[in-house]
Amino acid sequence: MKAAxxxxxxxxxxxxxxxxxxxxxxxxxxxxxxxGVCHSDIHLWRGxxxxxxxxxxxxxxxxEVSGVVEEVGELVPPDIQPGTEVLVYWAYCEKDDxxxxxxxxxxxxxxxxxGLAFYNGGYAExxxxxHYRYLVPAKGxxxxxxxxxxxxxxxxxxxxxxxxxxxxxxxDYILIIGLGGLGIFGLQLARxxxxxxxxxxxxxxxxxxxxxxxxxxxRGDVLIDLSKEPDAKRAVMEAAEGQSIKAVIDFVGSEKxxxxxxxxxxxxxxxxxxxxxxxxxxxxxxxxxxxxxLSIETVFYGSIRDxxxxxxxxxxxxxxxxxxxxxxxxxxxxxxxxxLARGEALYRQVVVFR
Numbered sequence: 438m439k440a441a442x443x444x445x446x447x448x449x450x451x452x453x454x455x456x457x458x459x460x461x462x463x464x465x466x467x468x469x470x471x472x473g474v475c476h477s478d479i480h481l482w483r484g485x486x487x488x489x490x491x492x493x494x495x496x497x498x499x500x501e502v503s504g505v506v507e508e509v510g511e512l513v514p515p516d517i518q519p520g521t522e523v524l525v526y527w528a529y530c531e532k533d534d535x536x537x538x539x540x541x542x543x544x545x546x547x548x549x550x551x552g553l554a555f556y557n558g559g560y561a562e563x564x565x566x567x568h569y570r571y572l573v574p575a576k577g578x579x580x581x582x583x584x585x586x587x588x589x590x591x592x593x594x595x596x597x598x599x600x601x602x603x604x605x606x607x608x609d610y611i612l613i614i615g616l617g618g619l620g621i622f623g624l625q626l627a628r629x630x631x632x633x634x635x636x637x638x639x640x641x642x643x644x645x646x647x648x649x650x651x652x653x654x655x656r657g658d659v660l661i662d663l664s665k666e667p668d669a670k671r672a673v674m675e676a677a678e679g680q681s682i683k684a685v686i687d688f689v690g691s692e693k694x695x696x697x698x699x700x701x702x703x704x705x706x707x708x709x710x711x712x713x714x715x716x717x718x719x720x721x722x723x724x725x726x727x728x729x730x731l732s733i734e735t736v737f738y739g740s741i742r743d744x745x746x747x748x749x750x751x752x753x754x755x756x757x758x759x760x761x762x763x764x765x766x767x768x769x770x771x772x773x774x775x776x777l778a779r780g781e782a783l784y785r786q787v788v789v790f791r
Contacts, residue, residue, distance in 0.1 A: 440561030441770045442495045446484035449771045450498070450560070458557075458565035459508065465517060465566045466508035467525065471585035472559035473501030473762075474773045474786040476618070480713060481553055482774060490554045499788070500527035500552035502559035503575060503585040513569045522575040524588045524748065525559070525566055526741045527551040542571075543738040559585075560770060562790055573744050577752030583762040584751065586618070586785045589738065591747045591758060594622035594688075596739035597711050598630055601684035604707055607632040610677045614638055614698060615688035616648045616660070618785045619711060621761050623686050624652050629755055633683070636676050638663050643783060651757050670697055682706060690714040704729040711736045764789045 438457040441450040460466040478498055480486045502525040509517060517523075528543035528550055530536075536545040552558020556567065566572060578584045605611060611631060613624050616639040624637050634657040639645050645662040654660070659676040666672040673682070681703035687694050690712030696719035699708050710718075710733065725731065739747075750756050761784035765773055773786045 438562040439767060440497050440557075441499075441767055443482065443492075443498055444495050446482065446487070450774075452768055452770075455497075455561070457563050460510045460513075460565065462510040463512040463568045463570075464510045465506055465513055465569050465572060467502065467504035467523065467564045467566055468507040469502060469504045469559045469562060469564050469790055470522075471501075471503040471582035472499040472788040473585045473589065474770070474777055474782070474788070475501055475589050476713070476777060477553065477589075479774060479778050483778075485716075486553075490550065492554050496552070497557035497559075497561050498552045499559035499561070500550060501585045501589040501787075502527070502551070502564060503581050503588065504559070504564065506572075507563060509569070517569050517572065522578075522581055523572040524575050524584060524744065525551065525564070526571045526573060526744050527553075527558070527588065528738055529556060529567060529571060540740045540742045542741060560767065560788060571741070573741070573748055575748065578748070579754065580759040582764060582787055582789045583759045585787055586758050586762060587747050587751055587756075588744060590619050590785060591622045591751070591756065592739035592744045593711060593736060594619055595626055595747050596743050597623055597686050597688075597709050597736045598626045599743070600709050600734050600736065601686065601707055602630055604705070605631060605633040605683045609633045609683035609703075610636055610680060612636045612638070612673060612682045612685045612698060612701070613688070614685065614694050615712060616644045617641075617688070618761070618782070620688040621648055621651060621784055622756065622758075623688055623711075624648055625756055627686070628652055628654065628658070629750070634658055636661065636673055636682075638669065638673065640664050641780070647761075647783065651760055670701065673698070673701060685709065686711065688712045692717065692719050695719055699731075699733075700725075702729070702731050705731070707732045707734060709734045709736060761785055762787045
């Protein structure tokens with residue numbers, strides 16, 4: 438089968454013919470339909486995650502995967518058969534514990550990750566999923582290729598919004614930082630699941646324009662093009678009419694964004710860090726946080742239940758994932774990495790196999 442293989446940090450992925458894996462036991466072989474290019478791929482490719490996620494070279498990357506069941510092992514239940522359209526939950530748990538029993542495979546003690554560490558991913562014509570429990574039926578999705586983005590970007594954004602949904606009222610403001618591949622899902626889900634008013638910001642004019650077309654905003658919602666604003670903090674305060682922000686969802690996660698926007702939180706406000714924009718953040722304003730009962734939360738991916746819930750929403754066309762993808766061939770994967778690394782990818786790039 439054809440695959441894009443990484444042999445070392447910073448190297449170009451090589452398009453090669455490699456042996457097609459076979460399913461046995463509880464494993465399932467997937468014919469890949471779509472494989473999204475995620476910013477985590479860039480962090481891994483650059484070697485920035487080596488201390489946390491030591492990869493095993495050579496590695497077939499690609500963890501955002503949609504596909505069709507090609508072959509099943511003898512222990513796979515009869516409801517999963519060749520021809521079944523599926524999405525792949527990429528966070529594998531090697532030893533079940535209390536987190537795994539709650540469907541929080543991404544937080545279990547002994548983890549592995551498709552296309553990131555120990556297991557090959559979806560930048561290939563076929564992908565072996567080690568256990569059928571990591572498959573979610575894709576029934577009702579209008580675009581299976583683009584639906585690959587739901588498996589990471591959509592699910593991560595959903596979990597981020599779920600973190601704050603019970604903490605905001607209709608007269609509160611939610612601030613979404615970054616309207617790219619993750620933030621565009623966050624913006625849609627915040628509008629879908631919350632009655633609060635929303636402010637979205639980005640430094641790229643094109644992303645702000647597209648976000649306004651893709652998301653059905655309500656009266657009182659504001660999108661801000663920060664490339665035209667000399668003072669980002671003031672621009673947000675003016676959009677909120679002087680009111681402080683109850684919840685911030687930071688899809689950038691840089692030292693600069695955290696330092697800038699944590700100061701805007703209202704009493705009992707929550708700052709959710711999603712992006713991996715910097716390894717270390719700014720100094721935390723401890724006195725202000727204690728005196729106002731502010732909290733910081735983080736999000737690492739989502740549970741398999743989160744992915745199932747995202748699919749349920751997407752199957753009813755409540756999440757627009759088809760208009761935020763650029764479809765590319767496997768042979769274009771290195772150019773896709775470079776575009777994303779330079780910040781030139783508008784939303785999600787998806788490798789498709791036709």
